[in-house]
Amino acid sequence: MKIGELAERSGLTVPALRFYERKGLFGVGTVKRLGNNYREYDESVLETLDLIKKAQTAGFSLNEIDSLLGRYKVEGPNSPEIRAALTEKLKELDDRITDIMAVRNIVVEKLHKRKKPAGK
Amino acid sequence: MKIGELAERSGLTVPALRFYERKGLFGVGTVKRLGNNYREYDESVLETLDLIKKAQTAGFSLNEIDSLLGRYKVEGPNSPEIRAALTEKLKELDDRITDIMAVRNIVVEKLHKRKKPAGK
DNA sequence: CTTGACCCTAAAGTGTGCTTGAGGGTTGAT
DNA sequence: ATCAACCCTCAAGCACACTTTAGGGTCAAG
Numbered sequence: 396m397k398i399g400e401l402a403e404r405s406g407l408t409v410p411a412l413r414f415y416e417r418k419g420l421f422g423v424g425t426v427k428r429l430g431n432n433y434r435e436y437d438e439s440v441l442e443t444l445d446l447i448k449k450a451q452t453a454g455f456s457l458n459e460i461d462s463l464l465g466r467y468k469v470e471g472p473n474s475p476e477i478r479a480a481l482t483e484k485l486k487e488l489d490d491r492i493t494d495i496m497a498v499r500n501i502v503v504e505k506l507h508k509r510k511k512p513a514g515k
Numbered sequence: 516m517k518i519g520e521l522a523e524r525s526g527l528t529v530p531a532l533r534f535y536e537r538k539g540l541f542g543v544g545t546v547k548r549l550g551n552n553y554r555e556y557d558e559s560v561l562e563t564l565d566l567i568k569k570a571q572t573a574g575f576s577l578n579e580i581d582s583l584l585g586r587y588k589v590e591g592p593n594s595p596e597i598r599a600a601l602t603e604k605l606k607e608l609d610d611r612i613t614d615i616m617a618v619r620n621i622v623v624e625k626l627h628k629r630k631k632p633a634g635k
Numbered sequence: 636c637t638t639g640a641c642c643c644t645a646a647a648g649t650g651t652g653c654t655t656g657a658g659g660g661t662t663g664a665t
Numbered sequence: 666a667t668c669a670a671c672c673c674t675c676a677a678g679c680a681c682a683c684t685t686t687a688g689g690g691t692c693a694a695g
Contacts, residue, residue: 399671409672414653431661433672446621452614454574456651472628481626488619492612494572499608501566506601508592519641529642530684538682551691553642577682641691648685654678661672 401436405444418457420447422468454491455484521556525564538577540567542588574611
């Protein structure tokens with residue numbers, strides 16, 4: 396599929412997709428070029444984009460996503476460095492979830508507190 | 516307490532604290548000025564900073580935090596607009612948690628997958 | 636009364652994640 | 666052949682969250 400269609404299907408903008416590509420977020424072979432130099436995307440890029448979106452929401456920068464995705468593809472799941480990095484990311488995720496739950500509780504509390512904010 | 520001590524106790528930098536103040540994140544009365552124009556912070560600012568940090572980790576921008584914190588203080592917990600905004604934030608938080616859990620599951624899966632990444 | 640560790644303001648600089656603009660080729664329909 | 670609707674490559678610009686720089690005051694100790 397071409398970039399316009401991918402933009403529509405992924406919900407991203409055309410320039411954003413080109414930007415991601417320059418960042419190196421798409422694995423080799425996922426973006427080819429047609430005779431007219433137009434980009435031709437593999438269907439699999441949709442999953443990659445979905446992961447990128449979720450990882451971003453999870454608080455990771457494109458660089459972090461890139462290095463994890465890229466190194467993972469190169470070194471595989473058995474590299475001690477990759478395993479260490481993943482373990483660290485897991486800890487970060489858990490910390491983030493803890494913080495989000497804390498904020499969530501505060502919001503819930505404020506929502507439940509009607510009239511007279513004095514409720515020990 | 517003065518800004519240097521607050522920086523140490525909060526883990527933030529001195530310029531960051533001044534930046535937050537310009538953004539209006541500290542409620543009235545929490546930052547006074549001494550005779551020499553030095554800032555004098557109320558102890559309560561530590562809790563505010565803690566909330567700000569958590570809300571940031573939860574994915575909210577300083578502007579969002581500011582407007583929610585500020586409007587809440589002015590309009591109280593019973594304003595329909597505040598309740599609507601909080602309800603929306605709650606939805607955002609839940610969506611974010613869902614996304615983080617999805618990323619977490621992917622990381623966990625990759626960590627458990629040793630040798631032979633083929634495990635239907 | 637100077638030295639060092641503090642504090643102040645205003646303004647410019649930085650990294651991230653894009654968007655916008657300029658200038659131009661390609662494709663398909665009319 | 667020309668028009669809209671695509672696509673391309675730079676390069677510059679923008680919002681956010683700070684940091685850094687520049688140029689000064691303040692204060693306790695020696």
